[in-house]
Amino acid sequence: MLAQQILNALTLGAIYSLIALGYTLVYGILAMINFAHSEVLMLGAFTALGLATFAPAAFGSGPSALAAMFVAGMAAAGLVNVVVERFAYRPLRAVSRLAPLISAIGVSIVLQNGVFLWISTQSLSFPRPVVIGQISLFGASVSSLQLVILGAALGLMGLLHFFVESTKMGKAMRACADDISTAGLMGIDADRVIAVTFFVGGALGGAAGVLYGMNYGSIKYNLGFLPGAKAFTAAVLGGIGNIRGAVLGGFILGLLEVLACGYIPDGAQWRDVIAFTVLIVVLLVRPSGLLGEKMAEKV
Amino acid sequence: MTSRRSAPAFAIIALLVAACGPKEKAFKIAVAVPLTGDMGTEGQGLRRAVEMAVEEANTAQRFPYKLAAVPFDDRADPKEAVNVANLIISDPRIIAVVGHYNSGCAIPAAKVYARAPVAMISPAATNPEVTAQQLSPDWIGPKMVFRVVPTDDVQGAYAAEFTYRKLGKRRMSLLHDKTPYGQGLAEQFKKTFLQLGGDIVTEDGVAVGDKDFKALLTKIKGSVKKTEGLYFGGLYTEAGLLLKQMRELDMKDPFVFISGDGSKTSGLFEVAGESADGAYLSIVGVPVEDLPSAAKFMADYKKRWTGSGEELKPFDHFGYEAARIIFAAMEKGATNRAQMIEELRKTDFTGALGLTRFDAKGDTLNKIVTMTRAKSKGRSFDSIR
Numbered sequence: 001m002l003a004q005q006i007l008n009a010l011t012l013g014a015i016y017s018l019i020a021l022g023y024t025l026v027y028g029i030l031a032m033i034n035f036a037h038s039e040v041l042m043l044g045a046f047t048a049l050g051l052a053t054f055a056p057a058a059f060g061s062g063p064s065a066l067a068a069m070f071v072a073g074m075a076a077a078g079l080v081n082v083v084v085e086r087f088a089y090r091p092l093r094a095v096s097r098l099a100p101l102i103s104a105i106g107v108s109i110v111l112q113n114g115v116f117l118w119i120s121t122q123s124l125s126f127p128r129p130v131v132i133g134q135i136s137l138f139g140a141s142v143s144s145l146q147l148v149i150l151g152a153a154l155g156l157m158g159l160l161h162f163f164v165e166s167t168k169m170g171k172a173m174r175a176c177a178d179d180i181s182t183a184g185l186m187g188i189d190a191d192r193v194i195a196v197t198f199f200v201g202g203a204l205g206g207a208a209g210v211l212y213g214m215n216y217g218s219i220k221y222n223l224g225f226l227p228g229a230k231a232f233t234a235a236v237l238g239g240i241g242n243i244r245g246a247v248l249g250g251f252i253l254g255l256l257e258v259l260a261c262g263y264i265p266d267g268a269q270w271r272d273v274i275a276f277t278v279l280i281v282v283l284l285v286r287p288s289g290l291l292g293e294k295m296a297e298k299v
Numbered sequence: 300m301t302s303r304r305s306a307p308a309f310a311i312i313a314l315l316v317a318a319c320g321p322k323e324k325a326f327k328i329a330v331a332v333p334l335t336g337d338m339g340t341e342g343q344g345l346r347r348a349v350e351m352a353v354e355e356a357n358t359a360q361r362f363p364y365k366l367a368a369v370p371f372d373d374r375a376d377p378k379e380a381v382n383v384a385n386l387i388i389s390d391p392r393i394i395a396v397v398g399h400y401n402s403g404c405a406i407p408a409a410k411v412y413a414r415a416p417v418a419m420i421s422p423a424a425t426n427p428e429v430t431a432q433q434l435s436p437d438w439i440g441p442k443m444v445f446r447v448v449p450t451d452d453v454q455g456a457y458a459a460e461f462t463y464r465k466l467g468k469r470r471m472s473l474l475h476d477k478t479p480y481g482q483g484l485a486e487q488f489k490k491t492f493l494q495l496g497g498d499i500v501t502e503d504g505v506a507v508g509d510k511d512f513k514a515l516l517t518k519i520k521g522s523v524k525k526t527e528g529l530y531f532g533g534l535y536t537e538a539g540l541l542l543k544q545m546r547e548l549d550m551k552d553p554f555v556f557i558s559g560d561g562s563k564t565s566g567l568f569e570v571a572g573e574s575a576d577g578a579y580l581s582i583v584g585v586p587v588e589d590l591p592s593a594a595k596f597m598a599d600y601k602k603r604w605t606g607s608g609e610e611l612k613p614f615d616h617f618g619y620e621a622a623r624i625i626f627a628a629m630e631k632g633a634t635n636r637a638q639m640i641e642e643l644r645k646t647d648f649t650g651a652l653g654l655t656r657f658d659a660k661g662d663t664l665n666k667i668v669t670m671t672r673a674k675s676k677g678r679s680f681d682s683i684r
Binding site (some may be wrong): 134 | 410521543
């Protein structure tokens with residue numbers, strides 16, 4: 001049973017981590033919380049569903065279909081995030097810290113209601129292009145879907161790590177995160193770096209949306225809200241702005257929820273309370289999160 | 300220009316109204332159900348059923364006045380239900396209300412209707428409290444709540460007997476969504492199942508909107524006293540996700556999943572797909588397909604509503620019946636809200652559901668429950684006899 005619960009926690013944690021990365025990347029560079037991120041991941045899932053519904057021929061089946069859904073969901077979510085940044089955040093960036101935040105909440109409401117009004121108010125069935133098989137491992141029943149989720153999430157995290165640490169653009173991103181105006185003086189095109197960051201963050205969110213849809217088998221206009229809130233929490237828990245922190249936070253939150261649910265009497269009703277109590281305690285002890293560094297105030 | 304031309308028209312209308320007296324007024328019947336959101340499909344079905352009943356009455360010129368059905372959207376949200384109820388009581392031409400769909404909405408909304416007072420007939424809310432609250436000393440107003448569906452105490456108890464006797468299960472796990480409907484079902488199931496000599500092994504609540512039940516299901520699966528099935532009091536979104544995740548955890552036949560009428564809708568297949576196969580779902584009354592008295596209603600409904608997504612929903616015949624019970628009361632001379640409540644108490648109506656009469660609380664005396672089994676192929680629910 002413990003093995004099964006840990007597996008449940010890993011699946012949940014992988015999805016939280018992917019979403020948390022989107023929050024943390026944006027925060028790292030702009031010190032801004034992208035509240036529209038939960039809608040970006042919802043749009044990623046809807047794009048993948050649209051592809052599967054309206055272009056089944058091009059879409060095929062099996063692993064190629066799986067790949068197509070990911071590419072479509074990630075590209076759409078990334079682009080939406082870039083567009084949102086360009087038109088809703090960039091013009092406000094110089095105004096104040098608060099303005100883009102409010103703008104983000106506005107974008108979130110617009111996107112969510114847009115899907116609600118134009119696409120569907122109901123749960124829509126989400127396709128699973130691979131046959132779900134089950135294998136038994138240490139007494140836990142592991143489905144191939146869980147392996148896909150874990151594999152995709154870990155693979156994307158690996159790619160992100162490579163991108164940030166080993167490419168020129170990644171270096172530029174890190175420079176901007178350190179100090180955006182100095183980076184600009186050094187000849188880095190900050191606007192471009194920010195756009196790329198939003199694209200990468202959005203694409204990870206889109207991938208999470210597709211995984212989310214496959215895991216639960218159905219999607220709805222408001223699907224982003226709950227995992228978005230949880231992932232944001234995970235990002236704060238791990239230390240917002242810190243990439244490793246977001247991953248760690250996501251997995252810890254997944255584990256906390258599952259353990260609360262599985263081992264505490266009546267835990268299913270209390271799991272959010274327990275998870276968030278732990279969050280508060282951690283933040284009291286380490287206000288900048290588990291892996292967060294104490295940041296100097298930017299002037 | 301416009302005002303000068305319309306002035307005589309107004310005078311003529313005013314004259315007509317004055318000449319014809321109160322009997323010539325148009326009457327409205329409010330349909331207060333969720334029209335959007337998760338429960339929107341079921342609510343839209345009820346709206347169509349009531350509209351159809353009203354159209355029939357108008358075409359047949361049953362009354363010397365016109366009737367209209369006015370839909371109100373309570374979004375399955377108790378707060379919104381109260382807002383809607385306040386709107387309804389402020390329109391004096393509304394003579395009765397068909398609604399609400401959710402017990403959680405019907406309970407607070409009924410308190411508002413009692414203030415007017417205006418009669419409310421619920422076609423779907425099955426928590427006993429919907430009518431039982433009228434017996435409380437805090438109840439302000441007359442008893443004006445009626446319902447044409449049997450209640451959860453019948454449904455939960457029936458499911459427990461079915462599980463114990465027909466399926467031969469002795470150890471069950473209990474789960475509900477903490478709403479008046481879901482918890483009511485689960486509590487009634489528990490009561491009867493324990494009386495029969497069964498054992499409730501685990502008992503948990505989940506929140507509406509939760510998506511991940513794997514941890515909980517793993518716990519249930521691993522319970523020390525081996526559980527043989529799960530009874531869920533709740534609605535189809537959570538039921539569908541539960542079924543899906545149960546199958547992924549290898550909890551399948553002979554492990555049974557039993558739930559109530561809130562999950563018996565095509566939406567279950569939208570969420571659970573093939574995982575829904577084999578789930579037992581009780582429904583109040585007899586499935587409309589098996590009711591000889593409802594054959595005409597079904598045929599008319601299919602003729603009237605042909606659009607996509609306009610197929611018959613599980614509670615539509617109750618909505619239709621509620622509207623026709625209101626017409627019967629009007630035929631006996633009820634032309635205001637107070638007379639309507641009086642006449643509804645004396646209801647003795649034979650229609651699509653068979654014979655409907657109300658007990659002192661306003662509950663129907665027509666209490667049949669049927670167990671059905673979900674089949675994803677063809678998206679059907681076959682009744683078990």
